[in-house]
Amino acid sequence: MPWPLPYPFELAFMQRALIAGVVVGVFAPMIGTFVVQKRMSLIGDGIGHLAFAGVGAGLVAGGGLALGVWPVWGALAFAVVGALGIEWLRARRAASGDLALALFFYSGIAGGVVLAGLGGGLNAGLLIYLFGQPLTVTSEEIAIICGLGVAIVVTMLVLRRALFAIVTDEDWARVAGLPVGALNAVLAISIAVSVVAAMRIVGVLLIAAMMVLPVASGQALARSFRGTMWWSVGIGVASVVTGLAASRIWGLAPGGTIVLIAAGCFAVVTLLRRGAAFRLRAGGAEL
Amino acid sequence: MAAPERIRSSRRAPGEILLEAEGVTFGYGRTPVLEDVSLRVRAGEFVALVGPNGSGKSTLLKVLLGSLSPWSGSVRLLGESPGRIDRARVGYVPQRPTLESEVPATVEEIVLAGRLARRGWWRPLRREDREFVRHALESVGLDELRRTPLNELSGGQQQRAFIARAFATEPDLLLLDEPIAGVDAESQRRFRDSLAHLIAEHGAGVLLVSHELSAVAPDLDRVVVLKQRVIFDGPPAELAASGVSLGVHREDLPLWLEGLR
Numbered sequence: 001m002p003w004p005l006p007y008p009f010e011l012a013f014m015q016r017a018l019i020a021g022v023v024v025g026v027f028a029p030m031i032g033t034f035v036v037q038k039r040m041s042l043i044g045d046g047i048g049h050l051a052f053a054g055v056g057a058g059l060v061a062g063g064g065l066a067l068g069v070w071p072v073w074g075a076l077a078f079a080v081v082g083a084l085g086i087e088w089l090r091a092r093r094a095a096s097g098d099l100a101l102a103l104f105f106y107s108g109i110a111g112g113v114v115l116a117g118l119g120g121g122l123n124a125g126l127l128i129y130l131f132g133q134p135l136t137v138t139s140e141e142i143a144i145i146c147g148l149g150v151a152i153v154v155t156m157l158v159l160r161r162a163l164f165a166i167v168t169d170e171d172w173a174r175v176a177g178l179p180v181g182a183l184n185a186v187l188a189i190s191i192a193v194s195v196v197a198a199m200r201i202v203g204v205l206l207i208a209a210m211m212v213l214p215v216a217s218g219q220a221l222a223r224s225f226r227g228t229m230w231w232s233v234g235i236g237v238a239s240v241v242t243g244l245a246a247s248r249i250w251g252l253a254p255g256g257t258i259v260l261i262a263a264g265c266f267a268v269v270t271l272l273r274r275g276a277a278f279r280l281r282a283g284g285a286e287l
Numbered sequence: 288m289a290a291p292e293r294i295r296s297s298r299r300a301p302g303e304i305l306l307e308a309e310g311v312t313f314g315y316g317r318t319p320v321l322e323d324v325s326l327r328v329r330a331g332e333f334v335a336l337v338g339p340n341g342s343g344k345s346t347l348l349k350v351l352l353g354s355l356s357p358w359s360g361s362v363r364l365l366g367e368s369p370g371r372i373d374r375a376r377v378g379y380v381p382q383r384p385t386l387e388s389e390v391p392a393t394v395e396e397i398v399l400a401g402r403l404a405r406r407g408w409w410r411p412l413r414r415e416d417r418e419f420v421r422h423a424l425e426s427v428g429l430d431e432l433r434r435t436p437l438n439e440l441s442g443g444q445q446q447r448a449f450i451a452r453a454f455a456t457e458p459d460l461l462l463l464d465e466p467i468a469g470v471d472a473e474s475q476r477r478f479r480d481s482l483a484h485l486i487a488e489h490g491a492g493v494l495l496v497s498h499e500l501s502a503v504a505p506d507l508d509r510v511v512v513l514k515q516r517v518i519f520d521g522p523p524a525e526l527a528a529s530g531v532s533l534g535v536h537r538e539d540l541p542l543w544l545e546g547l548r
Contacts, residue, residue, distance in 0.1 A: 037390045162408040165400040168392060172381055172449075175352055176404035176456065177374025183408075215390070223436050225392045 008248035017134035017201075017244055017254070020142050023149040024198040024210060025240035029218065029232035030156050031194050032211030033225070034187060038167040044208030046086060046101040047079050047195045049108030052204045054078025055129045056115025071129065072144070075199060079192035082108065087188040091181065132203035132255030134244065141200055148197035152190050163187060164225055201240075202255040210236060213262035217269045235265050299330035304366075305460040305492040306351065311360035313350050320346045322516045323360070328460065328492040333482065333506055336496045338513035344496045345382065347513060348464055351494075352379060365459060375405040378458030380449050382465040382496075391436035394429055394448045395420060401455030423454040426484050428477045443467075443474025450481060461485060461493045468499060475502040482506070 002012040009018055035043055058074025082104050089100035116126055128136065137145075156163070166173045166183050174180045191211075198207045218232030243258030299305065306328040313321045320343045328334050338344050349355040351362055353369025364372050378401075401423070402416040424430045427447040437445055446466050453461055461482075467475050479502050485491045486506075495503065500510075510526050512519035519526060 033390060037392075039389060159408075161399065161403050161412070164392070164396065165403055165408070168397070168400070169381075172379065172452075173400070173404075175354070175374065175377075175379045175381075176401070178404060178408050219390045223391050223393065224434070225390055225396050228390045 008245050013135055014244065014248060016137050016139065016142055018241065020137050020145045021134050021201050021240035021244055021258070022237055023146050024201045025214075025237035026233050027149045027152040027156075028194055028198055028207065028210040029214035029236035030229060031152060031187075031190055032215045033218070033229040033232055034156070034163050034167050035191065035211055036215045036219070037164075037225070038187075040090075040101070041212045042098065042101050042105075042208060043083075043086060043191060044195060044211040045205075046105040046108070047083050047192050048199075048204035048207050049105050049112065050082035051075040051079040051108075051192075051195050051199060052129065053108045053111035053115060055126070055199075055204075056112040056117075056119060059116055059119030059126075062119070072196065072199075075129070075204075076193070076196045078108070079195050080189055083188035083192035084185060087184050091184060128203070129199055130203050130205050131253065132199070132201050132206060134201045134254050135247075137200050145197050145200070148193050152194055152197070155186065155190055159183065159186065160229075168225075202258055206255050206259045209259040209262060210239075213259065213266055214239065217262075217266045220266075220269045220273055235262065239265060299459050299490050299492075301329075301331045301490060303330040304328075305330055305364070306494060307363040308347075308351060309361050309363075311347070311350055311357045311362065313346060313355060313357045319358075320515065321350065321357075321513075324513070324517055325360075326351075326511060326517065326520075328494050330459070330492050331486055331490050332508045333486055333493045333503070334495070334509045334511060335500050335503070335507050336494060336511045336513060337498065337500065342514045344513055345464060348462060348494075348496055352377070352462065375456040376459045378453030378456050378461040378491075380446070380453050380461070380463040380466045382468075391438065393434050394424065394437055394440070394451075395433040397437055397448050398423055398433075398451045398455050401452035405456040419457070420451075420455055423451040426454060427451045427481045441471065441474070443471045447474055447477055447481070450478065454481070454485060457489075458485075459491055461491055462496075463493070464496045465498070466495070467497060467502065475499075479503050479506065 002010065002015050004010075005015060009015055032044070035041060052075075054075035054077055055071040056074070057078065058071035061074065062070030086100050086104055089103070127133075162178060162183055165176075165178055166180050167187075170180055194211070195204065195207050198210060202210055214232040214236040215228065217235045218228045221231045222228040239262040240258050243261045244254055246252055246261070247254035247257045304327055306326070308324055308326040311321055311324040312319060324347060336344055336347070346355065350357050351364070351369070353362070353364075362369055365376055398420045399412065399416070402412055402419055406412065406416060421430065424433050427450050429444065429447055429451060432440065432444065437448060440448065450463070450466060467478055482493055482495075482503065483506055486493060500507070504523055507523050509521060510519065510523050511517055512526070519529065
C-alpha cells in the first residue's frame with residue numbers, strides 16, 4: 001500500500017525509487033567531499049568499472065541471472081579489493097593517482113565484458129547495472145541500500161575530522177601520528193561500498209558523478225569543509241528527487257536524468273557566482 | 288585572553304634533552320647525504336639549522352622525524368626512538384608555500400586537526416579543545432580570520448595557520464622546515480612572537496630549518512651549520528666571528544655558508 005504522496009510519487013514503485021534515491025543522494029556526496037579534497041575525483045569511476053567486472057563474475061556464479069544477489073556480491077567483492085588495490089598503489093607511489101585508476105579502470109571494464117559474456121548476461125539485463133534503474137528497485141534492494149547507506153554515513157560522521165586531516169595534508173597527518181594507512185583503507189572501502197549501494201540507482205558508470213558533481217556545486221557555495229559537505233548532500237538529494245520526478249513526467253532514463261540535473265546545478269551555481277562577482281566588480285568600479 | 292591552564296604550564300624541565308641525534312649517517316642509493324651528524328635540542332632552546340642548498344637539511348629533518356631510517360647512528364626524540372614516541376608531543380610545520388585545497392577549509396578546521404592528533408583521532412572534540420585552538424590562533428594572530436577559508440589567505444597567513452596547527456598539539460618539541468620562506472614582514476614578526484611565546488611560556492624546544500633567520504636572529508640560542516656534516520654548532524655571535532652574520536648576510540646566507548669551513 002503506497003503512501004499518500006502527490007504525483008509523480010503516488011505509485012509504490014516511485015516511492016521505492018524515492019527512498020533508495022534519497023539515501024544515495026545523501027551518502028554519495030558526503031563521501032565525495034573527502035574524495036574531491038583528496039584529488040581523486042575519478043576513483044568512483046575506476047571502482048565502478050571494477051564493480052562491473054564483479055557483476056560479470058556474479059553472473060557466471062549465478063548461472064546468468066541478471067537480477068539476484070550474485071551480481072551484487074560479486075560487485076561488492078571486486079569493488080572492495082579494487083579500492084584497496086588502488087589505494088595501495090597510490091600510497092606506495094608505485095603509480096600516480098590517475099595512472100593507478102586507469103589500470104583498474106580499463107582492467108575492470110574489460111574483465112566485466114569478458115565475464116558477463118561467459119555468464120551469458122551480455123544483454124539488456126546488464127544495462128540496469130551500467131546505467132541504473134531505480135524504478136525497478138525491490139523492497140529487499142531498498143533494505144540493502146539503506147543498510148549500506150547508514151553504515152557509510154555513520155562512518156563518515158564519526159571519522160570526519162580524522163578523514164579531513166588525512167585528505168587535506170597526508171604528510172603532516174603521518175608525522176602527527178594519525179593512522180593514515182588505516183584511515184585511507186576505511187575511506188577506500190567506504191567508496192567501494194558506496195558504488196555498490198548506488199549501482200541500482202544511477203549505475204556503475206554514473207555513480208562517480210553523484211560523488212563529484214554535487215560537491216563541485218557545494219564547494220562553490222560554502223566557505224568551509226563542513227559547509228561544503230552539507231551543501232553537497234542537499235544538492236545530491238534535490239537532484240535525485242527532481243530527477244526521478246522528471247523521469248516519470250517525461251519518460252526519461254532516471255539514472256542519467258539525476259546526473260544531468262546535478263550537472264545543471266553546477267552550471268547554475270557557477271553562473272550565479274560569476275554574476276555576483278561581476279556585479280561586485282561593477283559596484284566597486286562605480287565607487 | 289587567558290590560555291587554558293594546561294597550555295600555560297611548562298611540562299619539561301629547562302635543559303632537558305628533547306632531541307638527540309648521535310653520529311647519524313644517511314644517503315640515497317649509495318650516495319651519502321649526511322655523515323656522522325650529531326645534534327641536540329633542549330627544552331626552552333631555540334636552535335636554527337642552516338646550510339647551503341643541497342646540504343641535507345630537509346633529509347636530516349626527515350631522519351629526525353623517523354620518516355627515514357639512518358644507515359648508522361641513532362635518533363632520540365623526547366627520550367624515545369622516533370617510532371615509539373607520542374607523536375603529538377612533536378609539532379611539525381612542513382615546507383610548503385601554500386596548501387592547495389580543492390574544497391574550502393577554514394583556518395579553524397585546519398587547526399582543529401592539530402587537536403585531533405593530540406587528543407586521539409577517534410575521540411570527539413570538546414569545549415576544552417576549542418579553547419586550545421583559539422589560544423593557538425591568538426598566538427599567531429589569526430583569531431579574527433578563523434572562519435576564513437585557508438585558500439583566501441596570503442602565503443604568510445597560511446604558514447601561520449600551519450604553525451597554529453602545530454601549536455594546537457601542545458608540542459614539547461617543534462620542528463619547522465622553511466616556514467617563513469617568502470613571507471611578508473608582518474607574518475615574520477608574528478612568527479617570531481609566536482615562537483618566543485612557545486619557548487618562554489611552554490618551555491618547548493624549537494628546531495628551525497631556514498635561510499631567512501634575520502627576523503629571529505636575536506632570539507636564537509644556537510645555530511647549527513650543516514654541509515653533509517655539522518661544521519658549526521654554537522651561538523649566532525660565534526658564527527658572526529667566523530665571518531657569517533645572520534643579519535648582514537641575510538639576503539645570500541646559503542652562498543656565505545658555502546664558503547664556511
